[in-house]
Amino acid sequence: MTLIESAKQNQVRKEFEEVAKYEQVSVDFIMKGVASGEIVIPKNINRSLKIIRAVGKGLKTKINANIGTSPDHISIKEEIEKMNIAVKYGADAVMDLSTGGNLVNMRKEILEKSPVMVGTVPIYQVASQTVRAKKKITQMDSEMMFDVVEQQAQEGVDFMTIHCGVICETVAMLDRQPRLMGVVSRGGSFLVKWIKANKRENPYYEQYDRLLKIAKKYDITLSLGDGFRPGGNPDASDGPQLAELSILGELALRARKEGVQVMIEGPGHIPLDQIQSNVILAKRLTHNSPLYFLGPIVTDVAPGYDHISSAIGGAIAASYGVDFICYVTPSEHLRLPNVNDVKEGVIAARIAAHSADIVKNINGAKQWDYEMSKYRKERNWEKQKELALDPLKVEQERAKITPKLEDTCSMCGEFCSMREENENS
Amino acid sequence: MTLIESAKQNQVRKEFEEVAKYEQVSVDFIMKGVASGEIVIPKNINRSLKIIRAVGKGLKTKINANIGTSPDHISIKEEIEKMNIAVKYGADAVMDLSTGGNLVNMRKEILEKSPVMVGTVPIYQVASQTVRAKKKITQMDSEMMFDVVEQQAQEGVDFMTIHCGVICETVAMLDRQPRLMGVVSRGGSFLVKWIKANKRENPYYEQYDRLLKIAKKYDITLSLGDGFRPGGNPDASDGPQLAELSILGELALRARKEGVQVMIEGPGHIPLDQIQSNVILAKRLTHNSPLYFLGPIVTDVAPGYDHISSAIGGAIAASYGVDFICYVTPSEHLRLPNVNDVKEGVIAARIAAHSADIVKNINGAKQWDYEMSKYRKERNWEKQKELALDPLKVEQERAKITPKLEDTCSMCGEFCSMREENENS
Numbered sequence: 138m139t140l141i142e143s144a145k146q147n148q149v150r151k152e153f154e155e156v157a158k159y160e161q162v163s164v165d166f167i168m169k170g171v172a173s174g175e176i177v178i179p180k181n182i183n184r185s186l187k188i189i190r191a192v193g194k195g196l197k198t199k200i201n202a203n204i205g206t207s208p209d210h211i212s213i214k215e216e217i218e219k220m221n222i223a224v225k226y227g228a229d230a231v232m233d234l235s236t237g238g239n240l241v242n243m244r245k246e247i248l249e250k251s252p253v254m255v256g257t258v259p260i261y262q263v264a265s266q267t268v269r270a271k272k273k274i275t276q277m278d279s280e281m282m283f284d285v286v287e288q289q290a291q292e293g294v295d296f297m298t299i300h301c302g303v304i305c306e307t308v309a310m311l312d313r314q315p316r317l318m319g320v321v322s323r324g325g326s327f328l329v330k331w332i333k334a335n336k337r338e339n340p341y342y343e344q345y346d347r348l349l350k351i352a353k354k355y356d357i358t359l360s361l362g363d364g365f366r367p368g369g370n371p372d373a374s375d376g377p378q379l380a381e382l383s384i385l386g387e388l389a390l391r392a393r394k395e396g397v398q399v400m401i402e403g404p405g406h407i408p409l410d411q412i413q414s415n416v417i418l419a420k421r422l423t424h425n426s427p428l429y430f431l432g433p434i435v436t437d438v439a440p441g442y443d444h445i446s447s448a449i450g451g452a453i454a455a456s457y458g459v460d461f462i463c464y465v466t467p468s469e470h471l472r473l474p475n476v477n478d479v480k481e482g483v484i485a486a487r488i489a490a491h492s493a494d495i496v497k498n499i500n501g502a503k504q505w506d507y508e509m510s511k512y513r514k515e516r517n518w519e520k521q522k523e524l525a526l527d528p529l530k531v532e533q534e535r536a537k538i539t540p541k542l543e544d545t546c547s548m549c550g551e552f553c554s555m556r557e558e559n560e561n562s
Numbered sequence: 563m564t565l566i567e568s569a570k571q572n573q574v575r576k577e578f579e580e581v582a583k584y585e586q587v588s589v590d591f592i593m594k595g596v597a598s599g600e601i602v603i604p605k606n607i608n609r610s611l612k613i614i615r616a617v618g619k620g621l622k623t624k625i626n627a628n629i630g631t632s633p634d635h636i637s638i639k640e641e642i643e644k645m646n647i648a649v650k651y652g653a654d655a656v657m658d659l660s661t662g663g664n665l666v667n668m669r670k671e672i673l674e675k676s677p678v679m680v681g682t683v684p685i686y687q688v689a690s691q692t693v694r695a696k697k698k699i700t701q702m703d704s705e706m707m708f709d710v711v712e713q714q715a716q717e718g719v720d721f722m723t724i725h726c727g728v729i730c731e732t733v734a735m736l737d738r739q740p741r742l743m744g745v746v747s748r749g750g751s752f753l754v755k756w757i758k759a760n761k762r763e764n765p766y767y768e769q770y771d772r773l774l775k776i777a778k779k780y781d782i783t784l785s786l787g788d789g790f791r792p793g794g795n796p797d798a799s800d801g802p803q804l805a806e807l808s809i810l811g812e813l814a815l816r817a818r819k820e821g822v823q824v825m826i827e828g829p830g831h832i833p834l835d836q837i838q839s840n841v842i843l844a845k846r847l848t849h850n851s852p853l854y855f856l857g858p859i860v861t862d863v864a865p866g867y868d869h870i871s872s873a874i875g876g877a878i879a880a881s882y883g884v885d886f887i888c889y890v891t892p893s894e895h896l897r898l899p900n901v902n903d904v905k906e907g908v909i910a911a912r913i914a915a916h917s918a919d920i921v922k923n924i925n926g927a928k929q930w931d932y933e934m935s936k937y938r939k940e941r942n943w944e945k946q947k948e949l950a951l952d953p954l955k956v957e958q959e960r961a962k963i964t965p966k967l968e969d970t971c972s973m974c975g976e977f978c979s980m981r982e983e984n985e986n987s
């Protein structure tokens with residue numbers, strides 16, 4: 138039985154207990170959420186997952202780190218390092234988005250070594266195999282699309298991005314409503330090209346029941362991809378984006394009915410004043426499915442610092458109900474991230490997620506800030522370090538300009554406003 | 563005549579013309595804003611200012627970089643370097659918050675070399691002189707408080723933070739409504755101690771007319787300081803903070819009437835869901851004065867990354883109407899910032915300010931993003947670099963993992979979704 142089926146039949150499972158304990162909520166709360174589809178627990182039946190996490194309503198906002206090779210840079214060792222640093226700094230999930238080198242080996246390593254849930258985008262492997270066979274993307278084989286999903290499911294992948302909403306209907310709408318950036322989702326763009334060239338429907342949509350059957354067999358959580366997410370502020374919240382979202386909502390209901398967990402992916406690039414409505418509409422159109430947003434980035438002018446542009450959007454989106462944030466690293470829009478970028482990206486995403494959790498009233502979130510503030514007031518630097526998102530950073534930075542009085546910092550020194558017993562007073 | 567008086571009497575001045583040109587608005591729009599007090603143009607009559615900027619309603623969100631020595635680290639050279647890098651990366655103002663070394667020389671250098679407006683907090687000099695004379699902060703001389711303001715005004719300081727709302731009434735309220743962090747504003751804490759020890763009213767409040775007279779003489783813009791700003795999320799939006807704000811509103815009206823420009827400072831540390839109401843209330847209570855916010859930081863758990871926590875809050879605050887953002891650097895809460903921290907802080911603040919300007923419909927803001935997106939779509943890397951907030955960063959980062967195909971980046975390489983003419987298609 139899949140987790141959603143167990144929850145519907147009110148059968149307690151260790152996964153429910155484990156996530157309930159982590160979230161400090163009742164097992165019943167988790168099971169009701171899973172049964173209704175408002176909470177998902179991505180975990181393949183073939184995986185022994187050290188850290189099981191739930192994503193959805195009432196729970197801590199989770200974050201994902203994308204790793205993986207590209208055709209231009211291939212090193213399994215480096216990707217494993219990225220995975221390790223992502224997990225160390227608090228990633229709740231990693232996605233292997235590899236498109237270069239031996240994809241199967243890469244994924245095998247990640248699945249073996251990752252203590253957290255692992256996601257993939259199977260169409261990348263399909264595209265890669267197609268191109269390596271000297272064929273074009275438009276010649277991707279529809280049978281291979283399902284074979285790869287089954288292969289990756291068997292290997293233990295916990296959740297998969299499938300762009301089921303890139304269909305004839307939405308592609309036609311995109312043609313009628315042109316946008317500045319076109320389709321920026323990699324998987325989405327493969328499927329758009331395929332649909333147009335072959336004048337055929339997206340196999341993942343046309344044979345959605347077949348996809349559900351595989352997902353059910355391995356209890357894969359489907360992450361319905363946003364192939365039409367805006368690639369720049371000017372394209373945000375347009376017709377194709379919302380049409381796709383509404384189709385993903387239909388598919389979410391069908392998945393739930395079939396006993397398959399589903400979450401919905403979201404943009405992307407959204408200006409500040411459209412984030413709230415994007416989140417509210419996404420929850421509405423997808424029947425309160427867990428939302429998995431990439432960013433959103435609130436301005437396009439700061440390449441090199443897109444982890445910041447994205448933390449701004451992510452914090453706001455999560456505060457309005459987004460459940461799962463995909464990090465953006467400082468190297469976004471410039472190159473494949475390196476290990477340090479992964480660290481910076483994870484930390485920025487965690488700042489966004491946690492600042493939202495404070496206002497979502499997530500258990501323990503306010504308390505964390507309270508304690509940090511208390512120790513700051515007490516000028517207890519050891520405790521501040523311990524509580525910090527990145528304790529090593531606190532130590533290193535503080536050491537760069539040390540204070541003369543050890544209970545202060547070198548910003549204010551003897552004039553520290555926190556020192557009640559200030560000898561200057 | 564001060565700028566506000568000229569504006570009230572409908573006399574065009576070159577300052578109005580200059581800022582109107584920069585903002586791409588009419589001179590009339592600027593003059594009406596200055597006359598009503600909704601816009602300020604900080605510029606001392608004794609300064610020849612290369613770059614004149616206005617702050618307020620309908621204008622580009624401005625950013626300030628705090629620089630200056632502390633008792634623990636004193637280097638005029640380094641502070642000038644900080645000023646230069648801040649201006650290079652787009653700071654519209656710098657504040658000299660020096661408390662260590664020769665304060666007069668430091669300020670003289672900054673006033674000489676800064677092309678942008680310079681602000682100070684005169685009470686720091688008062689406190690510093692008092693302590694150096696082997697006295698306690700509580701023994702600060704009330705005459706010296708005004709002498710230092712006059713001295714700095716004469717030297718050419720364009721705007722000054724004065725904590726006029728830290729008064730017997732608000733100090734008493736703070737005693738009745740205790741908070742976790744107490745008073746974290748340095749200037750505010752000096753005055754609280756002084757008021758309590760001397761059982762006397764804040765001289766800057768009691769003799770506010772005297773302060774206005776000096777400000778008027780040199781056309782100083784008063785930046786009414788928030789001595790009771792929250793120092794941690796748990797203290798946000800409490801009684802003392804709002805009582806002080808309401809008093810600052812009274813004082814703003816008095817200043818306008820006397821021909822003195824005034825802006826109002828704001829917090830600090832605010833959770834995501836209280837930022838909008840803080841901004842709306844601040845505008846209401848201060849009769850639509852230009853608002854100058856420090857941050858706000860939306861979580862306290864990420865020391866070492868507070869420029870990110872602050873960019874989140876700053877973007878939201880500015881989008882709801884904050885006009886002027888004081889940057890926060892990565893070293894905040896840990897130590898005095900170094901040159902690189904200043905750069906990182908300015909860039910984070912500019913991302914916040916610009917992402918808000920997009921939704922404030924500020925002239926040129928949307929267009930900047932539009933053009934960046936257009937060149938991204940065209941994979942015109944040279945133009946993307948030129949348009950970027952930090953072109954050098956774009957170049958350096960891109961070079962770290964170069965793409966095999968020069969019109970792509972090493973993230974997707976040959977699978978780039980932007981390549982219409984993709985040979986794989």
